[in-house]
Amino acid sequence: xxxxxxxxxxxxxxxxxxxxxxxxxxxxxxxxxxxxxxxxxxxxxxxxxxxxxxxxxxxxxxxxxxxxxxxxxxxxxxxxxxxxxxxxxxxxxxxxxxxxxxxxxxxxxxxxxxxxxxxxxxxxxxxxxxxxxxxxxxxxxxxxxxxxxxxxxxxxxxxxxxxxxxxxxxxxxxxxxxxxxxxxxxxxxxxxxxxxxxxxxxxxxxxxxxxxx
Amino acid sequence: xxxxxxxxxxxxxxxxxxxxxxxxxxxxxxxxxxxxxxxxxxxxxxxxxxxxxxxxxxxxxxxxxxxxxxxxxxxxxxxxxxxxxxxxxxxxxxxxxxxxxxxxxxxxxxxxxxxxxxxxxxxxxxxxxxxxxxxxxxxxxxxxxxxxxxxxxxxxxxxxxxxxxxxxxxxxxxxxxxxxxxxxxxxxxxxxxxxxxxxxxxxxxxxxxxxxx
DNA sequence: TGAATTAGATACGTAAATGTATCAGATACA
DNA sequence: TGTATCTGATACATTTACGTATCTAATTCA
Numbered sequence: 001x002x003x004x005x006x007x008x009x010x011x012x013x014x015x016x017x018x019x020x021x022x023x024x025x026x027x028x029x030x031x032x033x034x035x036x037x038x039x040x041x042x043x044x045x046x047x048x049x050x051x052x053x054x055x056x057x058x059x060x061x062x063x064x065x066x067x068x069x070x071x072x073x074x075x076x077x078x079x080x081x082x083x084x085x086x087x088x089x090x091x092x093x094x095x096x097x098x099x100x101x102x103x104x105x106x107x108x109x110x111x112x113x114x115x116x117x118x119x120x121x122x123x124x125x126x127x128x129x130x131x132x133x134x135x136x137x138x139x140x141x142x143x144x145x146x147x148x149x150x151x152x153x154x155x156x157x158x159x160x161x162x163x164x165x166x167x168x169x170x171x172x173x174x175x176x177x178x179x180x181x182x183x184x185x186x187x188x189x190x191x192x193x194x195x196x197x198x199x200x201x202x203x204x205x206x207x208x209x210x211x212x213x
Numbered sequence: 214x215x216x217x218x219x220x221x222x223x224x225x226x227x228x229x230x231x232x233x234x235x236x237x238x239x240x241x242x243x244x245x246x247x248x249x250x251x252x253x254x255x256x257x258x259x260x261x262x263x264x265x266x267x268x269x270x271x272x273x274x275x276x277x278x279x280x281x282x283x284x285x286x287x288x289x290x291x292x293x294x295x296x297x298x299x300x301x302x303x304x305x306x307x308x309x310x311x312x313x314x315x316x317x318x319x320x321x322x323x324x325x326x327x328x329x330x331x332x333x334x335x336x337x338x339x340x341x342x343x344x345x346x347x348x349x350x351x352x353x354x355x356x357x358x359x360x361x362x363x364x365x366x367x368x369x370x371x372x373x374x375x376x377x378x379x380x381x382x383x384x385x386x387x388x389x390x391x392x393x394x395x396x397x398x399x400x401x402x403x404x405x406x407x408x409x410x411x412x413x414x415x416x417x418x419x420x421x422x423x424x425x426x
Numbered sequence: 427t428g429a430a431t432t433a434g435a436t437a438c439g440t441a442a443a444t445g446t447a448t449c450a451g452a453t454a455c456a
Numbered sequence: 457t458g459t460a461t462c463t464g465a466t467a468c469a470t471t472t473a474c475g476t477a478t479c480t481a482a483t484t485c486a
Contacts, residue, residue, distance in 0.1 A: 012432075012433085012483080012484085013483095014432085014433065014434095014482085014483075015432085015433070018433080018434080032336065033249070033336070034247060034248070034249050034332065034336075035247070035249075036246070036247050036248075036249030036250040037248075037249040039472080039473060039474085040473075040474070040475090041472090041473070041474090049434070049435090050434070050435055050436075051434095051435090051436095051474085051475085052433085052434045052435045052436070053433075053434050053435080054434095055434095055474095055475065055476080056432090056433060056434060057433090057434095060474085060475080061474090108335070111335075112332065112335065115328060115331075115332060116332075118328075118390055118394070119247065119325065119328060119329075121394060122321070122324075122325065122393055122394065123245065123246070123247075128394055131394065132394055132395050135391075135394075158411050159407070159408065159411055163404065163407050163408065166388070166391060166399070166404055167384065167388075167404060167407075167408045169387060169391070170383070170384050170386070170387025170388045170390070170391060170404060171380065171383050171384055171387060172387070173383070173386065173387040173390065174382060174383025174384060174385070174386040174387040175379070175380075175383045177331055177383070177386065178348075178379060178382070178383060180335055181331070181334060181335065181341055181344065181345055181348075182345050186379070191376065191379055191380060191383060194372070194376050194380075195372065195376065195380045195412070198371050198372055198411065198412055199408070199411055199412070225453085225454085225462075225463090226453095227452085227453075227462085227463070227464095228462085228463075231463080231464080252442080252443060252444085253443075253444070253445090254442085254443070254444090262464070262465090263464070263465055263466080264443095264444085264445085264464095264465090265463080265464045265465045265466075266463075266464050266465080267464095268444095268445070268446080268464095269462090269463060269464060270463095270464095273444085273445080274444090
């Protein structure tokens with residue numbers, strides 16, 4: 001399911017490039033000011049265009065936002081496929097690898113964009129459906145891989161794998177928020193690394209990172 | 214630390230009431246449309262006033278938002294004090310009780326408001342400091358109580374208590390987001406209840422409370 | 427290379443949101 | 457009860473954002 005009902009205009013080379021720059025600009029400005037706070041003018045300025053270019057490529061801001069979210073969702077599923085194409089043996093390593101793919105690039109921008117997307121979805125049913133479908137696909141894929149790895153390595157499974165995957169996702173989101181709010185106290189990723197082994201039936205946490213600093 | 218540098222104007226009865234209604238209206242509208250999306254006009258209309266009342270009580274929207282966030286932060290700490298004043302014996306019960314206090318009223322409005330607050334803090338250093346300080350106080354208080362309960366009941370502690378508390382908070386936030394996005398698949402609170410025992414050193418989940426009501 | 431098409435800039439009109447100044451009714455208090 | 461103060465409504469000016477219409481330069485393709 002895709003969100004953009006674009007009128008299928010021909011995508012020439014130049015046009016593609018312009019859209020990409022506008023999307024990048026939008027990602028930056030929106031992560032800084034939020035969806036509502038970012039004006040079309042701001043976005044165009046950031047991308048080095050005037051509003052003329054914008055309205056030549058998108059009907060309005062909503063359409064741009066949808067395109068942006070679509071791109072992010074697709075990229076996530078792509079990265080997931082890459083990881084699961086050659087999954088690590090150990091389950092903890094597997095899940096860590098998946099978590100690493102959840103977020104990419106600057107964690108701050110990632111979190112802000114993702115959170116904006118979540119809020120937008122909560123307020124826009126159509127967006128919610130698409131997001132929910134993607135996330136379900138994500139979880140199913142990961143759960144399958146985890147299940148397979150658990151079976152193969154004979155590790156105990158404390159929690160149903162689907163619950164485990166949900167918990168990892170939730171933990172990752174919440175932990176990132178905390179890390180961004182207090183980077184000095186909680187480095188990005190630290191909480192996840194400490195907690196993950198305990199979610200896995202509390203089996204020996206393979207060399208827990210000692211200091212959190 | 215408080216966020217509002219209000220010029221200490223005399224708070225008459227009528228004025229207090231008006232401010233309260235404006236704050237309630239703001240909470241509603243902001244949770245629906247976000248901080249930027251909610252216009253001053255919208256908020257006043259919701260509260261049953263015109264903008265005159267608004268500008269008689271607040272310098273601008275920023276000041277209102279700060280007052281709103283201040284109120285929420287104070288309320289959370291208040292509720293926490295109540296719980297910890299008479300803490301349940303069992304650790305899992307204790308943490309569940311704390312989680313229940315984290316959120317109050319409509320989960321959707323709670324989550325939206327809290328998330329808006331987090332985003333706003335990430336973009337406004339002064340807000341971030343206040344929020345971080347409050348959360349630290351929150352965690353310290355909970356960690357102390359949990360530690361005491363663990364010692365008393367002699368339960369194993371798999372995870373350092375401060376890490377545990379952070380994990381619970383993160384899990385709760387992330388799980389709530391998932392539940393709101395797909396209420397049919399994941400009832401509010403379900404994930405937390407399933408996962409919490411496993412965070413606690415995976416000791417026998419002592420009769421996991423089936424329904425919290 | 428030249429004609430046809432397309433992309434993006436410019437200019438314009440309109441709507442929405444903000445904040446101020448002012449006024450009338452309500453409230454408080456002597 | 458009468459007066460002084462306070463509160464919220466109204467009206468206005470300004471700014472900001474949006475979207476369209478038009479035009480020119482760049483691109484494409486015969």
